[in-house]
Amino acid sequence: MLAGFLLLLPVFSQAEDFSYTTSNDEITITGYSGTNNVVVIPETIDGLPVKSIGNSAFLNRSNLTGVTIPSSVTSIGYSAFRLCRGLTSVTIPSSVTLIDTYAFQFCSGLTGTLTIPSSVTTIGNEAFAYCSGLTGTLTIPSSVTSLVIMYLGSAVV
DSSP: OHHHHHTTSOOOOOGGGEEEEEETTEEEEEEEOOOOSEEEOOSEETTEEEEEEOTTTTTTOTTOOEEEOOTTOOEEOTTTTTTOTTOOEEEOOTTOOEEOTTTTTTOTTOOSOEEOOTTOOEEOTTTTTTOTTOOSBEEOOTTOOEEOOOOOTTOBO
16 A cells, blocks of 8 residues: 555656756756756755756656646746657746747647746747647736747647
């Protein structure tokens, strides 16, 4: 009975599974070497806040099916999750203000509706391009002051 219970617990990624840089007492995630299909990015590493998901940090991680971004993160970098075709769910916290160019491009596994939090002010070029599974509504909040052309496949904007 206990073994079945343990399977229901979320899998948390370990800080050592991430490569990162430190600048101004803040962490930028630059890569992931773990094997979990569902990744929970830590809010802090070595006592410092994780503030951004860096450029190409999870690029082409086809085994990635889910990612939870902590509320400490304010930006999702260029091509951060590009080509993560198996990614079916992502939690973008209300602390994020920037979703950079190609951030989720070719994430065809994302399905249904995706809500962008009202904290986001900038969405880069083709941030959600070719996310063909987004067949619901993509709601862009009025807080967005910079939006470069986004091809969304069949999603309704």
